[in-house]
Amino acid sequence: MPLLASTVKIGDQSRSSAHSSVPGSAMPVKYLYLCSLICLLLLSASCASFYTTQARGKDLDAAISSKDINTALKLVDNPKMKKGKDRVLYFLDAGMLHYYNGDWEISNELLQLAEDAIVELTTKSLSKAATSMLLNDNALDYSGEDYEDVYINVFKALNYLNLNDPEAAFVEVRRIDDKLSYLEQKYADMAKEMSSNTKGSSEVKSGSNKFHSSALARYLSLMMYESIGDRDAARIDFDNIRFAFESQAELYPFAMPEIQHPLQRKNQPLLRVIAFSNRAPKKTSHEMHIHTSKDMLLIGSVDSEVNVSTIYWPDIEEGYYFKFALPHLEPRPPQVGQVVAVSPDGRRFPLQKLEDVSLVAKHTYEIKEPLIFFKSVSRSVIKGLAAEHAKEKASRRNSSLASVLLSIAADAAVFFSENADLRLSQFFPGEARIAELPLSEGIHEIRLEFYSPAGNLIHSQVKSVEVRADKPNLLQSWYL
Amino acid sequence: MMNKILFIVALSLLLLLTACGPSVKVQRIPADTATDLSGKWNDTDSRLISEEMVRDMLSRPWMSRFSQNEGRAPVMIIGTMRNLSSEHIEMQTFAKDISRELLNSGLVRFIASRDDRDEVRDERADQQYFASEETAKRMAQEVGADYMLQGSVKTIMDKVDNTQAKFYQVDLQLVDVETSETVWIGSKEIKKIVESSRFRL
Numbered sequence A: 001m002p003l004l005a006s007t008v009k010i011g012d013q014s015r016s017s018a019h020s021s022v023p024g025s026a027m028p029v030k031y032l033y034l035c036s037l038i039c040l041l042l043l044s045a046s047c048a049s050f051y052t053t054q055a056r057g058k059d060l061d062a063a064i065s066s067k068d069i070n071t072a073l074k075l076v077d078n079p080k081m082k083k084g085k086d087r088v089l090y091f092l093d094a095g096m097l098h099y100y101n102g103d104w105e106i107s108n109e110l111l112q113l114a115e116d117a118i119v120e121l122t123t124k125s126l127s128k129a130a131t132s133m134l135l136n137d138n139a140l141d142y143s144g145e146d147y148e149d150v151y152i153n154v155f156k157a158l159n160y161l162n163l164n165d166p167e168a169a170f171v172e173v174r175r176i177d178d179k180l181s182y183l184e185q186k187y188a189d190m191a192k193e194m195s196s197n198t199k200g201s202s203e204v205k206s207g208s209n210k211f212h213s214s215a216l217a218r219y220l221s222l223m224m225y226e227s228i229g230d231r232d233a234a235r236i237d238f239d240n241i242r243f244a245f246e247s248q249a250e251l252y253p254f255a256m257p258e259i260q261h262p263l264q265r266k267n268q269p270l271l272r273v274i275a276f277s278n279r280a281p282k283k284t285s286h287e288m289h290i291h292t293s294k295d296m297l298l299i300g301s302v303d304s305e306v307n308v309s310t311i312y313w314p315d316i317e318e319g320y321y322f323k324f325a326l327p328h329l330e331p332r333p334p335q336v337g338q339v340v341a342v343s344p345d346g347r348r349f350p351l352q353k354l355e356d357v358s359l360v361a362k363h364t365y366e367i368k369e370p371l372i373f374f375k376s377v378s379r380s381v382i383k384g385l386a387a388e389h390a391k392e393k394a395s396r397r398n399s400s401l402a403s404v405l406l407s408i409a410a411d412a413a414v415f416f417s418e419n420a421d422l423r424l425s426q427f428f429p430g431e432a433r434i435a436e437l438p439l440s441e442g443i444h445e446i447r448l449e450f451y452s453p454a455g456n457l458i459h460s461q462v463k464s465v466e467v468r469a470d471k472p473n474l475l476q477s478w479y480l
Numbered sequence B: 001m002m003n004k005i006l007f008i009v010a011l012s013l014l015l016l017l018t019a020c021g022p023s024v025k026v027q028r029i030p031a032d033t034a035t036d037l038s039g040k041w042n043d044t045d046s047r048l049i050s051e052e053m054v055r056d057m058l059s060r061p062w063m064s065r066f067s068q069n070e071g072r073a074p075v076m077i078i079g080t081m082r083n084l085s086s087e088h089i090e091m092q093t094f095a096k097d098i099s100r101e102l103l104n105s106g107l108v109r110f111i112a113s114r115d116d117r118d119e120v121r122d123e124r125a126d127q128q129y130f131a132s133e134e135t136a137k138r139m140a141q142e143v144g145a146d147y148m149l150q151g152s153v154k155t156i157m158d159k160v161d162n163t164q165a166k167f168y169q170v171d172l173q174l175v176d177v178e179t180s181e182t183v184w185i186g187s188k189e190i191k192k193i194v195e196s197s198r199f200r201l
Helices: A014-020 A029-044 A057-065 A069-076 A079-083 A087-101 A104-120 A126-134 A146-162 A166-197 A215-227 A231-247 A357-397 A400-417 B002-020 B043-058 B061-070 B091-105 B114-130
Strands: A270-279 A282-293 A296-301 A309-312 A320-330 A338-342 A348-350 A352-356 A429-438 A442-451 A457-467 A474-479 B075-084 B147-160 B163-176 B182-195
Touching: A057 A069, A069 A087, A079 A087, A087 A104, A087 A146, A104 A146, A126 A357, A146 A166, A146 A215, A146 A357, A146 A474, A166 A215, A166 A357, A166 B075, A166 B147, A215 A231, A215 A352, A270 A338, A270 A442, A282 A357, A296 A357, A320 A357, A338 A429, A338 A474, A348 A429, A352 A357, A357 A400, A357 A429, A442 A474, A457 A474, B043 B091, B043 B163, B043 B182, B075 B091, B091 B147
Parallel strands: A270 A474, B075 B147
Antiparallel strands: A270 A429, A282 A296, A282 A320, A296 A309, A338 A348, A338 A442, A352 A429, A442 A457, B147 B163, B163 B182
16 A cells, blocks of 8 residues: 655645635646646556555465465466566566475576566666656666575575585585675665765765675585585585674574584584574565654654654745655564474484574665665655745646645655565575484485474474585475 | 647657667677677687686696607696576586687697587497598597686676675696596686666656
C-alpha cells in the first residue's frame, strides 16, 4: 500500500479559502491535458515501476517451508522477469531453488547470470535513474544486495564441489575475497558523488564495512585444501576462520564451531555436514516524516527503530510536511533452532552455527543505508516541492474547481509514486551450521534432524554419503 | 497541427523500423585478432603468453646443456596447469597453446598428455588382438619424457569506482623427470585496466 506523500504547507490556509468562494468555471484545456497526462503516465507505466509486488509471497513461503521446490520454481518462473529490470531477482531465486533441488549445473548457470547482470548494472542507466527520481527506486534495475552478491559465490562454490570441480570452486572462493575487499570503497565513492551533487548542503557518508572475511567461505576453502592434501594452506584458512570470529564480533556474536585443526587432526576421514536453515531477511517499508524549518529538514518516524535526524537544506522554507517510505531489512522469525546429524552407530552431532547470513545481510545493508535514506529524502522533498509549486500556480490561475482538481492530481502523483523498494531475493538461507563427523572410509547413512526453536522435530531426512580420504566429504542439507 | 501529426507518425515509423532490424549481427574476423570484450582472460592472452614463455624457455642454457650432453632434442610433457586465479580460465586451452608452440619450435619432442596417452594405449592394446601382425603397433615402445612443464595462473584484482585493474601472473617451471631438478622457471605478467562506463541511456 503506497504511503501518501502529501505536501501540505502548514499555516497557509488563506490561499485555498480565498479561491473557494469563486464559483466553479470550466477548467482550461491545457490543465485537463496535464491531468490526463499525469493519469496516463501513472496508468501506462508498468505497475512494477511503482511498487514491489509481493503477490506470490505467501505461496512461495508455503512452497519453500514444505520443501516443494517444483511449485516454488513455477511461482518464480516469470518470463517478463528474465529480461526485465528484475532479472537479477529471477536469476537469484531460480538459481538458489535449483541448488536446493540438487540441479548443480542449472543452479550455477543461473547464479552466473545473476553475477554477470550485477556487474553489468554497475553502469547506471540515466533514463532509469531519472525515472527513479520521479517515481521511486522500484523503477531501477534491481542490482542485488551486497550479501547476495557475496553468497552467490558461496553457492557456486558448493555447486562446483558437488560437480567434482574443486578448482572452479576455489575460483569462487577467491572471488568472495575480491568482492569483500571492494565493498566499503564502493559506497564511499558513491557517497562522495552524492555529496558533490548536494552542492555543499550536506555531506553524505556511507556506513563502515564490518564484513571483511566470511567464515563460511574460508571453511569451504579449508575443506578443499585438505582434500588435495595441502594441510598448510588449510591451516591458514583455519586461522582465518578464527580471525573472522575474533575481528568481526558484530557479525559473529556466537562461539566458533569446533573445527579440527588441519595440522593437528588424526588421519581418520571427516564427514563435514553443512546445513542451511531459516531464511535471509526480508525488506519492509518504514513510514518516514519530514518537517521543514528554515534551511533545515527534520526527519523522523513513527517507528522508534529509526533515528530522528536533521539535514541542512538551504533555501527551504518553514512549514512543509512530507511523507515517504524507506526500505528496511527485517529478520524473519526462525523456523529452525537446532540441527543434529546422527551417524549410523547412533552418535549425535549437534551442528554449530558458522555463519549468520541474516546478520551479514543487515550489516552490509547498513553500509549503504545512509545513501538510500538521503536519496529518498531528496526525492521526497523535490517531488513535494514541485507538487506544492504546481498547486500554488494552479490556484493563482484557475477557478477553485480546477485548482482543487489539479491539487488532487498533484497529490495523487506524489502519493502513487512514493514507495519503498522492497525487492530482495527470497531463498538465501538465514544461517549455515556445520559439524565434523569422524567416520571410516565407505558409504554411510546419516540422519539429519531439524528442530524448531521450541525443540520440536520439524524435519528429518536420511542421506547416503561416501566418505573417502582424498575427497572433501561434504554433506549438505537445508530446511528453510 | 498537421506538421506535429506527421512528425509523430514519422517518429513512430522510425522506431518501428529500428525495432524490425536484425537483433544479432555476426562478423567474421581473423582468429588471431585481439578481442577484449570483458577484460577477462581470453584466447589472445593465452596465445601471447604461450608464445613468449616458450620462446624464453627454449633460449635458456638448460637447452644447450641437454643437447651437448645427450646429442638429441629433449622430450617434454605438459603436467598440471593450475588455475589459482579468481576467474574461470580454461587451462586446457592454455596447455594446448603451449604444446603447439613447443612442437612448432622444432627444438623439442613432445609427449601427449595423460588423457591422450590413455586413449592411445587403449587403441594399442586393442590392436594386439584385432589388427594384423604386420600392422599392429608394438607395446612398451613409448618415449619417456625428459622434462615436465608445470604451471599456474594467478590474479590480483583491484577496483576503484568503475575502473578495474587486473593483474595476471603466469608461472611455469620445467622439471627434470629423472632428477626432479627444476631447470627453468619463467614468469609472465599481464596487466589490464578495464574501464566500464558509469552511465548508459
